[in-house]
Amino acid sequence: MAIIKVQKGTKDILPAEMSVWHFMEDTARKIFTGYGAKEIRTPIFEATELFARGVGDTTDIVNKEMYTFEKSERSLTLRPENTAGVVRAFIENGMHRLSAPVKLWYKGPMFRYERPQAGRQRQFHQVGVEVFGIKQPTADAEVILMAVNYLKALGLNDLSVELNSLGCPECRETFKTKLKAVIKPYLSELCPDCQARYEKNPLRLLDCKVEECKAIYAKPEIQEIIQSDFICEECAGHFNELKNYLNDLNINYSINKLLVRGLDYYNRTVFEIKSNNLGSQNAVCGGGRYDSLVRNLGGEDTPAIGFAMGMERLASLIGSKPENKTTAFVVCNQPTEAIKLTEELRSTGISAEFDLTNKKFVKQLEKASKVAKYALILGEDELASNLVTVKNLETSEQKTVSKKDLYNLL
Ligand code: ATP
Ligand code: MG
Numbered sequence: 001m002a003i004i005k006v007q008k009g010t011k012d013i014l015p016a017e018m019s020v021w022h023f024m025e026d027t028a029r030k031i032f033t034g035y036g037a038k039e040i041r042t043p044i045f046e047a048t049e050l051f052a053r054g055v056g057d058t059t060d061i062v063n064k065e066m067y068t069f070e071k072s073e074r075s076l077t078l079r080p081e082n083t084a085g086v087v088r089a090f091i092e093n094g095m096h097r098l099s100a101p102v103k104l105w106y107k108g109p110m111f112r113y114e115r116p117q118a119g120r121q122r123q124f125h126q127v128g129v130e131v132f133g134i135k136q137p138t139a140d141a142e143v144i145l146m147a148v149n150y151l152k153a154l155g156l157n158d159l160s161v162e163l164n165s166l167g168c169p170e171c172r173e174t175f176k177t178k179l180k181a182v183i184k185p186y187l188s189e190l191c192p193d194c195q196a197r198y199e200k201n202p203l204r205l206l207d208c209k210v211e212e213c214k215a216i217y218a219k220p221e222i223q224e225i226i227q228s229d230f231i232c233e234e235c236a237g238h239f240n241e242l243k244n245y246l247n248d249l250n251i252n253y254s255i256n257k258l259l260v261r262g263l264d265y266y267n268r269t270v271f272e273i274k275s276n277n278l279g280s281q282n283a284v285c286g287g288g289r290y291d292s293l294v295r296n297l298g299g300e301d302t303p304a305i306g307f308a309m310g311m312e313r314l315a316s317l318i319g320s321k322p323e324n325k326t327t328a329f330v331v332c333n334q335p336t337e338a339i340k341l342t343e344e345l346r347s348t349g350i351s352a353e354f355d356l357t358n359k360k361f362v363k364q365l366e367k368a369s370k371v372a373k374y375a376l377i378l379g380e381d382e383l384a385s386n387l388v389t390v391k392n393l394e395t396s397e398q399k400t401v402s403k404k405d406l407y408n409l410l
Helices: 015-034 048-054 060-064 083-092 137-153 169-189 192-200 202-207 211-217 220-226 233-248 311-318 335-347 361-371 380-385 403-409
Strands: 045-047 067-071 074-078 102-111 123-132 159-165 253-255 267-275 283-289 304-310 326-332 352-354 372-378 387-392 398-402
Touching (some): 015 102, 015 137, 045 048, 045 083, 083 304, 123 311, 137 159, 137 283, 159 233, 192 202, 202 211, 304 311, 326 361, 361 372, 387 403
Antiparallel strands (some): 045 074, 067 074, 159 267, 283 304, 372 387, 387 398
């Protein structure tokens, strides 16, 4: 019979890879908890409207990449990202009443209908942080620190932080007008996506990956506008303060004026962290400030800033980690005795197994050396004297001890 295969753009995460995933998850819990963040888990599907309003209906994510389906005449969507869901939960649970800042972190699968390639899947995982309630740039600095220190704790170096300020809706409007004016003569030469962006979301023009468009945006008169300092005094003050904090904290960053990010909701600070060890999909982290999103989704006016990281991309940078072995494998030809000792060990929190098929002693020992750190040998002598022989399977050292000493030894 024909076998059914995993869907294009999705992957099994197999037991052999699980050490890396546990490492990423445990480190997230440890690092983010250190900043006072609490974990939140929101549903994997939400009302489609949440993403249309939250992510923005001029974005690629909403226009092309959503897995949307209908159930009982309701339009539902598998979450393509988690900020919108976390903001919905923040509003619905009245979290604005908690004392600010409210710091939340999450991890879990996201779904985007994209062209699968290295570092780009249709179901992938993100770990992220959202900090609510602080408008000062100290929050921006702290959120960037959280990201940088998480990546450091994963042992990742060779990363670069890119930073930009998108200003506020007011100063951005002036910039958009200037940008549109200088690009207008080239409008017919732009890719179809950019032609649509030109009217709907001109900032996103700068994000285009098409070479012909990039060449146009590299023209001196267009660069002059892009590289100009368009942001208003207040936004510039916020940005300068953030840069000063990062300088004081020795966080290296570079300013990238082309950094506009794919989502509509950002204002002021946006940032990305890139790895120099990944191919073309080299962004491991994207984030920014989104001061109007909570209000736009019907909540109280609440400033916020956050980031999300792609866990598959992190995993490929971390590389492989040795699989965790079972602590003890009980080698014994009397299944009842084997099961008793194994259960006793498990009840004290020591992972243990025995040979369910009751093979010959040597076979059991062979199996033990493959899967466990210690072989606990219960031969006839040991059973008669109520002792256990402990064999360290790495060093081959072996010792016969009482049950009590056994626990000390493990
Ligand atoms: P890209 O420019 O690579 O498409 P993005 O701007 O769409 O990224 P975000 O929405 O900011 O990405 O998501 C944050 C991070 O999630 C990215 O930096 C990346 O590491 C990861 N990511 C995004 N889309 C995918 C995907 N399809 N497969 C794997 N990881 C992804
Ligand atoms: Mg994308």
